[in-house]
Amino acid sequence: MAVVSCEQCRLRCKPQFHQFGDDELAFVQTLQSTQSSMAPNADILVPGEAKGLFTLFAGWAYRYREFPDGNRQILDFLLPGDLIGLQATLLDQTQYGVKTLTAATVCVLDGRPLDEMFREHPALAHLLVRTLMQDQRRTDGQLAFLGRRTAAQRMGYLMLELFDRLDRIGMSNGTWCQFPLQRRHLADALGLSGAHVNRSMTDLRDAGLATLGNNVLVLLDRARLEDFAGYRALDEGERIIL
Amino acid sequence: MAVVSCEQCRLRCKPQFHQFGDDELAFVQTLQSTQSSMAPNADILVPGEAKGLFTLFAGWAYRYREFPDGNRQILDFLLPGDLIGLQATLLDQTQYGVKTLTAATVCVLDGRPLDEMFREHPALAHLLVRTLMQDQRRTDGQLAFLGRRTAAQRMGYLMLELFDRLDRIGMSNGTWCQFPLQRRHLADALGLSGAHVNRSMTDLRDAGLATLGNNVLVLLDRARLEDFAGYRALDEGERIIL
DNA sequence: CGTGCACTTGAAGTACATCAACTAGGGTGG
DNA sequence: CCACCCTAGTTGATGTACTTCAAGTGCACG
Structure with missing residues (x-):
């Protein structure tokens, strides 16, 4: 499939997302190596296996944890624009997996280590933390509700x-x-x-x-x-x- | 009470925590303005009210969300070393509160804006994100369990x-x-x-x-x-x- | 025209809530 | 010292929200 560059990305333009400056956009482009299309119900991250960092570009996915007894709990649904695999990238042991729900396309973020973002683009790091806090707030709501x-x-x-x-x-x-x-x-x-x-x-x-x-x-x-x-x-x- | 400086902090030395270099430690010291002692069952953050960023220095606390019907869900227990109020600081609307469980002491982090940490100490920002991912993993476990x-x-x-x-x-x-x-x-x-x-x-x-x-x-x-x-x-x- | 899979529906069992009565410390005032 | 209450915890009876299992439906695909 044709790879869409970050400059031309339709998703990125949505008002939901912070609009980058040119240098930031160029940097983010270098984080990305390729794009990858996946079938419905395919593994993006397998619990305890290969790590990887992705941005969901199109389609739906979900993050889940499974129990020894075969039961599983879906922790979160992932929509276009969501980051996948940050926990797996930063921590040694992770016990969650990510699967596609529909056919999906992900941008593969292995172009360069994330460290450089912290060093060279502190504003992006700040925004990342803000985004993580939004996700935490959402999880708070889920927790409150389940009980x-x-x-x-x-x-x-x-x-x-x-x-x-x-x-x-x-x-x-x-x-x-x-x-x-x-x-x-x-x-x-x-x-x-x-x-x-x-x-x-x-x-x-x-x-x-x-x-x-x-x-x-x-x-x-x-x-x-x-x-x-x-x-x-x-x-x-x-x-x-x- | 006597204020303990970051350089002499007994908590900070525990192997659980990343040991800072001198310049980082000096920076963190400037984040902090004062320390504050609190009684058991006292409010540290009230839902929807004044924002604030704290480090729990001693004692136990908990983060909760309450429902209109008076019910409440405890989202997380906070122990010495935990950061309090990051979500409230970075987002406009938050619906959680934090109360002390025992008598407690907090370090008040209003000495200077957190932005400077991202700009001047990217390694700290990186560690902060790592810590947030640990917390997310813990929350994942809770979610999986409640259900x-x-x-x-x-x-x-x-x-x-x-x-x-x-x-x-x-x-x-x-x-x-x-x-x-x-x-x-x-x-x-x-x-x-x-x-x-x-x-x-x-x-x-x-x-x-x-x-x-x-x-x-x-x-x-x-x-x-x-x-x-x-x-x-x-x-x-x-x-x-x- | 079967065969399989996702969904639907019903009956019976279980894990929890709710409510109320009771017990055990822990002040406080006499 | 006791009489008193106040709160936190304990226990039992009853109701309910959910699970589990089993049988049945409807549609997709060979």
Whole structure:
């Protein structure tokens, strides 16, 4: 496939992302070596194996941890612009994996070591930390929710959060968006059984809040859904994209 | 109280923390303005209010998020050496608070803006990101656990994790350590009711795995507890302390 | 026209919450 | 010294949200 240079990248221009100066952009371009296309359900990072740093350029992916008993927990969904593998790059032992959910394209960031970014572009490092804090805030929300809300509330929360993240990168359409998660992904993300995911979805549909079908999520009544799920939209501010 | 300078800080010398060069140490000293002692159960950061950046110097604290219904979820426990308030400093809206668990002392980091660290000490910035990734890994574990394990397993996991964190800063004693969490803190951290925390503790004690009493945690059979809780000790590597 | 896979639905079991009654220290005032 | 309360923890009874298992549906693909 044709490699898209950072200068011409359509994703990078979205208002969600910090717009680099010329020298910063040139530097980021040198971080990147190639791009790589992947099938749905393919491994980007395998737990305990080869490390790698990537930017998700197109498609959906998810970060997960698996237990000896075969159970797994989805920690996070990854959308275009998200960085993949920073934890694996900086720490010795990591226990998470990353898989594609849909067909996806990643930019491979092995052109030069990340150290140089800290030395030569402190503003980028600062933005990176800011982006990490946004991710931490999101994780805080998940943690708070897993412990304290019902299955249907958790579902609604996840829907709203993903919708808003898509919206920020121009991938939503007013009241609906693509939503390629299957039942088992929802179950693994929300700590539920597949059967109960189903019941919760039925609840949300019957209550006229949201429906899910054909890989499309429709928010039927956003205001009431927010209220029901205890979700509050947050002003994210700029993120970094490498 | 007497202010301890960074050069004489006993905490900073622990092998857990990266040992700074002289110029770095001098820089970190200028970040700090004063130290402040706090009573147990006092607010360090109030959700949605004044921002501030601190290093916990002595004592225990916890980071929490509260719901409109009065429920709250403890996101993380903070031990000496941990940084407090980075998310609040870098983002506009934050919804978490931090309270002391015991009497505590914090170093107040408002001496000069954090930007200078990125510009003048890129190695510190790099270490900061590494430390944040360690925290993310820990949070990953919590997320995976909340969704997928029983009450007693979650309790055991939390005990082992806190024990090991204490151990790394020299605050454990072989098989036991201080453990100032009350029942309601455990409940709020693990997503349980107070009553069930109690039952789970009884289970762990009856199984000969761990006991809790008088603010002391005793690991009766660490190997079996690790096995039971699905906990694996991780080599953390160096953290940064500001 | 079967064969397989993702989803749906129902019945029964389990792990947890909730509530209420009780117990055990720890001041405080007399 | 005791009578008193106040709070933190303990225990039991009951309700509920979820899991698990099993049978059934609908659609995609050979």
